[in-house]
Amino acid sequence: MNRRTFVIRTVAAAGALGIGWSLLPPRGRLGDRDTLPAKPGEAALNGWVRIGTDNHVTVIMSKSEMGQGIHTTLAMLLADELDADWSQVRTEMSPQRAIYNNIATVVDGLPFHPDDDGLIRRTAEWMTAKVIRDSGLMLTGGSSSTKDLWLPMRQAGASARAMLVRAAADAWQVPAADITVAKGVVQHASGRRATFGELIAAAALLPVPGDAPLKTAAQFQLIGTPMRRIENATKLAGTATFGIDVALPGMRYASVVMCPTLGGTVQSFDAGAATAMPGVLHVVQVDGYHGGTAGVAVVADTPWHAMMAVNAVKVTWNHGAMADLSSAQEIDRLAKVLDTADGHAYYSHGDVDMALQSAATRIEAEYRAPYLAHAAMEPINCTVQFANGRATVWASTQVPGLARRAAARALGISDGDVDVQVQFLGGGFGRRLVVDFVGQAAAIAKVANGAPVQVIWSREQDLRHDFYRPACVARFTAGIDDAGRLLAWRNTSAGQALLPPILRRLFDLPGIPLDKTTSEGAFDQAYEYPAARIAHETVPLPVPVGFWRAVGHSHQAFFTESFIDEVAHMARQDPVAFRLALLTKHPRHARVLQRVAALSGWGTPMEPLSDGSRTGRGVALHSSFGSVVAQVAEVRVDAAHVLHVTRVVCVIDCGFPVNPNMIRQQVEGGIVFGLSAALHGEITIEKGQVQQGNFNDYQAVRMAGTPVIEVEIIPSTEHPEGVGEPPLPPIAPAVANAIFAATNQRLRPLPLRLARIESTA
Amino acid sequence: MIAITLNGATVSINAAPDTPLLWVLRGELHLHGTKFGCGIGSCGACTVHLDGVPVRACVTPLSAVGARVVTTIEGLHGPEADRLVAAWTHVDVVQCGYCQPGQLMSACALLRATPQPNDAEIDRAMSGNLCRCGAYSRIRAAIHRAAVPAPSAD
Numbered sequence A: 001m002n003r004r005t006f007v008i009r010t011v012a013a014a015g016a017l018g019i020g021w022s023l024l025p026p027r028g029r030l031g032d033r034d035t036l037p038a039k040p041g042e043a044a045l046n047g048w049v050r051i052g053t054d055n056h057v058t059v060i061m062s063k064s065e066m067g068q069g070i071h072t073t074l075a076m077l078l079a080d081e082l083d084a085d086w087s088q089v090r091t092e093m094s095p096q097r098a099i100y101n102n103i104a105t106v107v108d109g110l111p112f113h114p115d116d117d118g119l120i121r122r123t124a125e126w127m128t129a130k131v132i133r134d135s136g137l138m139l140t141g142g143s144s145s146t147k148d149l150w151l152p153m154r155q156a157g158a159s160a161r162a163m164l165v166r167a168a169a170d171a172w173q174v175p176a177a178d179i180t181v182a183k184g185v186v187q188h189a190s191g192r193r194a195t196f197g198e199l200i201a202a203a204a205l206l207p208v209p210g211d212a213p214l215k216t217a218a219q220f221q222l223i224g225t226p227m228r229r230i231e232n233a234t235k236l237a238g239t240a241t242f243g244i245d246v247a248l249p250g251m252r253y254a255s256v257v258m259c260p261t262l263g264g265t266v267q268s269f270d271a272g273a274a275t276a277m278p279g280v281l282h283v284v285q286v287d288g289y290h291g292g293t294a295g296v297a298v299v300a301d302t303p304w305h306a307m308m309a310v311n312a313v314k315v316t317w318n319h320g321a322m323a324d325l326s327s328a329q330e331i332d333r334l335a336k337v338l339d340t341a342d343g344h345a346y347y348s349h350g351d352v353d354m355a356l357q358s359a360a361t362r363i364e365a366e367y368r369a370p371y372l373a374h375a376a377m378e379p380i381n382c383t384v385q386f387a388n389g390r391a392t393v394w395a396s397t398q399v400p401g402l403a404r405r406a407a408a409r410a411l412g413i414s415d416g417d418v419d420v421q422v423q424f425l426g427g428g429f430g431r432r433l434v435v436d437f438v439g440q441a442a443a444i445a446k447v448a449n450g451a452p453v454q455v456i457w458s459r460e461q462d463l464r465h466d467f468y469r470p471a472c473v474a475r476f477t478a479g480i481d482d483a484g485r486l487l488a489w490r491n492t493s494a495g496q497a498l499l500p501p502i503l504r505r506l507f508d509l510p511g512i513p514l515d516k517t518t519s520e521g522a523f524d525q526a527y528e529y530p531a532a533r534i535a536h537e538t539v540p541l542p543v544p545v546g547f548w549r550a551v552g553h554s555h556q557a558f559f560t561e562s563f564i565d566e567v568a569h570m571a572r573q574d575p576v577a578f579r580l581a582l583l584t585k586h587p588r589h590a591r592v593l594q595r596v597a598a599l600s601g602w603g604t605p606m607e608p609l610s611d612g613s614r615t616g617r618g619v620a621l622h623s624s625f626g627s628v629v630a631q632v633a634e635v636r637v638d639a640a641h642v643l644h645v646t647r648v649v650c651v652i653d654c655g656f657p658v659n660p661n662m663i664r665q666q667v668e669g670g671i672v673f674g675l676s677a678a679l680h681g682e683i684t685i686e687k688g689q690v691q692q693g694n695f696n697d698y699q700a701v702r703m704a705g706t707p708v709i710e711v712e713i714i715p716s717t718e719h720p721e722g723v724g725e726p727p728l729p730p731i732a733p734a735v736a737n738a739i740f741a742a743t744n745q746r747l748r749p750l751p752l753r754l755a756r757i758e759s760t761a
Numbered sequence B: 001m002i003a004i005t006l007n008g009a010t011v012s013i014n015a016a017p018d019t020p021l022l023w024v025l026r027g028e029l030h031l032h033g034t035k036f037g038c039g040i041g042s043c044g045a046c047t048v049h050l051d052g053v054p055v056r057a058c059v060t061p062l063s064a065v066g067a068r069v070v071t072t073i074e075g076l077h078g079p080e081a082d083r084l085v086a087a088w089t090h091v092d093v094v095q096c097g098y099c100q101p102g103q104l105m106s107a108c109a110l111l112r113a114t115p116q117p118n119d120a121e122i123d124r125a126m127s128g129n130l131c132r133c134g135a136y137s138r139i140r141a142a143i144h145r146a147a148v149p150a151p152s153a154d
């Protein structure tokens, strides 16, 4: 299938997602005062803001807050255009309406190279945006939130401001042009003034302007400044409500045990002992939902009673199709596939075979990445009440629309009979894009006679029934000439695709032929290869896989940025200079790389250590989700062969930096999250069963292992781009390249484990 | 019925003596500031104080509390706690926030025992508290800031 056919099918598929969603005529995303439910003492001016007679400005959040600081950023966008005072502003989760659907992430998912600016790409993006606006999903992911709402939130603020000004102009009988607004006060040159609260009743009766002028960058008061997180106080007091903190009158608690073998089912179970235990109310078998695994749940009066009793249920499992699956064998199989498979070329340029033949030196390497779990701090949980044919779901989810559908299907009711209340997420990282646990919780709540039930997974269930970052194997061949110039680049990777099973589960869509997530991070980078072929071979495997922070970029960046480092060393060139020579038409990338080199002291010797430690610096450059990030990592390998990552310098160009403080937080956090994966992250499967169960055997970086992190944000006036994921991909290759610089060991499988006995080469 | 002293009050609890303190707090008393993260003492999300000493509530049976005073995030007060919350806010430590009550409990116990901790002391005291969002460098900066009795005005 060629790209054009694929694009058209994608758009048709996007249209098919619309089933069950109200189709609005294509128009702006402003909404009107009826978009939001009424609240006493407050009035809505559009779908994004309510103002109270007490002067509170409530900004409506259509994105889930999972640590990325999006509530702060979105509130800034609207409050700035509204000219509200920051102390007036508070946030509230939105209901589910078409205006809140995420357009940016779906458009970003189209498989185009970033340099492709052709008509097909522009048409496909426009059509997709149009379809998704009306038929898509509320979704927080793909580092898309700021990008998605940069204009809609500002337009909503500007429109609301215009209504307040109009109301004041009418009341004072003066021209609107003579009225100013600052810090929540509307004022006329004559000295007359009114607060938002005094004007809201009249303003709310006016027509909603769709074309209120937006501020120029020079007029921003909040946007572009380092604002602190808006929900700090409740999170520090322990009063912020995460999904697991939802408390309802008469609530029951459920604990589940799923088949230890992925995809297994329940043959039979003996609930006798469990039923006799204190507080136990129901013992119920549950199916696997949305790719999850079946199991047995115990509903009890307290969480501890449920947890104790679930251990007492004697289950006989059908271990199913994955009973013999071993991840080590599967990864070997991926490598074997690459002996013969050519893959689908996501990027192809020039005659690679000829260029490789003419090369003075050819370099080959194979890289591997394991399965990974998300392991967010808040274990998977979900609360559902099902009474009188209607359900309410309280969940930490990135996809309230899909959660609604999952609950509706599990309960046999229509989507419209389910209300989803999104809570704070104790981390998402992509795990909460899957709604297996929502379907499961709904099915459990069905037996509770109308009582709300909170299902809490143990950490072991959370780690053993995740939707894992797919394992992947990549092979490279590069050719260089006598002068050490790159002539050709060939890269084929093999692994599971993410999208086909998800689309099938959710929308009954047949498999789509291409999945950009498999090759992103490999095919879409800026390097100007004289000749290149970058391909991915999709290998269907039964392991449940999902979106893991930075998705394909998370491992493809490791492969590509490690291998380019190998080629640079083989070409006897400086790794920074070698990359820069391939970026002559990409000044944005070149600048980020040059800045990180300058800030890190690249090229200057590292301080010698007297204790026998060896030190080294490594660099990596990667673009994802619209942003460009470069990192230099410094490592020390001590005399006992223990690796320490001591310092990471990071430069990011993410377009206009809307909230530099949250950007820095995400850079720091993305580096630590990526470092955990690079140094420790590995999920292994034996006999279909995930071997790791808790933080003692699925390790993560802790305080002592955290490097000094220095961050620079490139000033920019371009459209804001993604931030939550882009800082992650470069850290693994930067560290691997630093290890090579320190030890001459080229580590090609993740996680990075130093060999005990080293060659002295 | 087992009576414990919790956040300055005596509370009678109707739970089996082997119930972990975490689930007594969350399940019986509906004090949700103390978080569940792992259940095996490996993440620190459930950190509370027993007579001022940080312990993991998920592996502390109710029967082991005895006469010791239990303090949770809801009852964490005093000059060190105030300085820590101010520093956490100033440095803007929090991301998802789920680990943060536990981090504050550990940090507060550290500052009470070691008013001016160095980096190695911070590493040691905070090693049991996982943060999957990776807020560690800000946690470290905030502890240093809170350790100064009179924070500078910036």
Ligand code: FES
Pocket (backbone or CB within 6 Å): B035, B036, B037, B038, B039, B040, B041, B042, B043, B044, B045, B046, B047, B056, B057, B058, B059
């Ligand atoms: S929940 Fe107690 S240490 Fe993790």
Ligand code: FES
Pocket (backbone or CB within 6 Å): A067, A377, A426, A427, B094, B095, B096, B097, B098, B099, B100, B130, B131, B132, B133, B134, B135
């Ligand atoms: S702030 Fe999210 S786990 Fe620490």
